[in-house]
Amino acid sequence: MIDLSVDGHVHTAFSSGRDSVSVLVAAAEQAGLTEVTFADRVGPDTSWLPPYLASIQRAQQRTDVVLRRGVEVEAIGIDGWLAFPSDLNGLEVISVGIDRLPLPAGLLSPDAVRGLIDNGTMRALDVIDQVVAVTGLAVERVSRYAPTRLARPLDFLARAGIDESAVPDASIAELVEACRVNGTVIEISERHRLPGRRLVQACVEGGVRLVPASDAVRAGEVGVYRYVREIAAAADNTPAAA
Template sequence: MIDLSADGHVHTAFSSGRDSVSVLVAAAEQAGLTELTFADRVGPDTSWLPPYLSSIQRAQQRTDVTLRRGVEVEAIGIDGWLAFPSDLNGLEVISVAFNRLPLPAGLLSPDAVRTQIDVGAMRALDVIDQVVTVTGLAVERVSRYAPTRLARPLDFLVRSGIDETAIPDSALTELVEACRANATVVEVSERHRLPGLRFVQACAEAGVRLVASSDAVRAGEVGAYRYVREIAEGLLPATASA
């Protein structure tokens, strides 16, 4: 159910990573990977997309590893609007990220949301509902432009102090259905150790494709899985009985 010979999310020195495209590709070859997806973070002011995409295309000519040209884009609007770069041409994959909570009054950081919950100004269930709703709208919007992935599912909630176990089944079901309906691939992140087995199992049972992701910022992290392997092994009994 989770192909450990692929790495679905790595960062280069073009954004938050430390190494070049070619160095990451060499690391993927050394790790025995068959596929590598680049997912550098972009926004409206990103100016380096053309050389980034060209670097990946040049690297593809020198390796048998399948390279996917992707980016990570943050959802910033209550209607699912994202911080798109000015030009999406040449992209094969777009990963949807959720780093701040979109509200009518603006964006709240996880720390701000945690504080609001602690003082009783917000309810955890309302935050969960908002995250699920906006995420569903965001993946629907992105799927119009390119194959879509959901990066670090539930990460915002965890950073806001809301454990995955506190998320109602109905909310998880709604999120899984949004991914299924929009052919959105769910990333299982090694770096962030998310999502948990409960959500991953729900995705698997709904037929949502899962992809292993290191979320690497250094070459040595590419394709190095421990948490993802544990999740994959946890799915085996359910897979065998299906």
């Protein structure tokens, strides 16, 4: 059900990674992978996208591993607007992440939100509602441009001190439905140990595809799965939707 010969999210030295495209491809070959998706983080000021994509294209000519040209983009608007680079040409995949909470007054870090919850200014349920709503709008927006993936699902909540167990069933269902409707694939992140089994089970039951993702920043992490294997084993025992 979850193809462990795939790594759906790796970072190169173009952004937060440590190694070149070619070094990561060599690691993927050594790990016996069949497919790797590059997902370096980009924003409006990113200037290295053309050489990044060219590096992946050159590497593809020298390997049998399927290399997907992707990026990770942060959702920054309450309407699901994202911090897009100026040119999306040449991309095969766009992963959506939420590192800061979009609110009418601006963007808040997880630590700031945790503080507001602790002092009673915000409710955890309101934060959950906002994260889920923005995520749904963001994947709908991105799906207009390229096949979409959701990186580190509900990671913002975890960093703000809100456990997945506190997320209402209705919110889980809303998130899964947004991904299903927009053809969004959900990444299972080894580095961040997300999503949890509850969301994975909901994805399986809701017909949303899951892809393993090391979120590697070093070559030695490519295709190395422990948490993902645990989640995959649990997912294999979850009945799929009819």
